[in-house]
Amino acid sequence: MNIGPACKRHHPDKDRHWSLAQPQPGLFLWISPLGRIYVTKGEPVRPDLPDPDPAPHPHDETTADVDQRLRKVDPRILERPEADPPRPAPPPKPEPPPDEQPPF
Numbered sequence: 001m002n003i004g005p006a007c008k009r010h011h012p013d014k015d016r017h018w019s020l021a022q023p024q025p026g027l028f029l030w031i032s033p034l035g036r037i038y039v040t041k042g043e044p045v046r047p048d049l050p051d052p053d054p055a056p057h058p059h060d061e062t063t064a065d066v067d068q069r070l071r072k073v074d075p076r077i078l079e080r081p082e083a084d085p086p087r088p089a090p091p092p093k094p095e096p097p098p099d100e101q102p103p104f
Contacts, residue, residue: 014020017033030038061069 013030019031021029021031023029026042028040028042030040032038
């Protein structure tokens with residue numbers, strides 16, 4: 001199968017009877033047409049992301065603090081209705097044409 005990832009340089013090797021297996025994330029096994037196995041590690045696609053900022057402890061924020069924080073993100077967030085508005089009724093289905101005899 002030709003579904004494993006490969007860089008532009010090595011992708012054509014899969015069409016030359018090499019195969020690629022990934023027994024675990026980041027570990028690749030290239031198998032040559034003669035059956036030799038070459039173990040490689042995948043290069044990272046992007047650098048690791050930094051750890052997220054810790055969320056404020058719930059006991060440190062007052063109700064007014066939460067309200068003010070939410071209004072900074074979306075001023076209308078606290079003014080939205082509790083439920084979605086009702087959906088409009090679907091359009092009526094057209095009447096099927098009356099049965100007609102074929103013209104032959």
